[in-house]
Amino acid sequence: MAKKSLIQREKKRQKLEQKYHLIRRSSKKKIRSKVSPLSEKKKMQEKLQSLPRNSAPTRLHRRCFLTGRPRANYRDFGLSGHILREMVYACLLPGATRSSW
Template sequence: MAKKSVIAREKNREKLEKKYYLIRRFPTNEMREVRSLNDKWEIQAKFEELPRNSAPTRLHRRCFATGRPRGNYRHFGLCRHALREMIHQCLLPGATRSSW
């Protein structure tokens, strides 16, 4: 199980990303159209004013059950450990268990 503080930090990042989504999208579209280097620097300055944790690249997918950041399956939203346990307990319909 991941630390509660780390999970809370990740949830805070998700809230900030949703809050600043439209504000971040507008300068990104501008940056593609502008050719002048000085204009691009001005647009970059707008990005630097925004909170760092509002960037979508700072988000990390976590296991729904345990909060584990690694070994996640997107389809289930679970890490490999929790997924295997749930399959063995027959809690996931359609998933077959394997042992080797």
């Protein structure tokens, strides 16, 4: 089980990312446009840099739905590898076959 403080920190980052998503997207769009002058691009870059760091989507990290483990997550299930394996062995996932090695 991951520390609860780390899980809460990740949830806070998700909220910040949703809050500033439209502002970040519009400012990036204006920076990339070829029509806008350099002074406007510079202002948009300053606006983009003034946003909180934790609102950037690259700071988000997927976590296991049950344990909060940050590594070895399957996108389809939202679970980490060892939890997924335990669920398959307990026959909780229909259609999944067990492997032994």
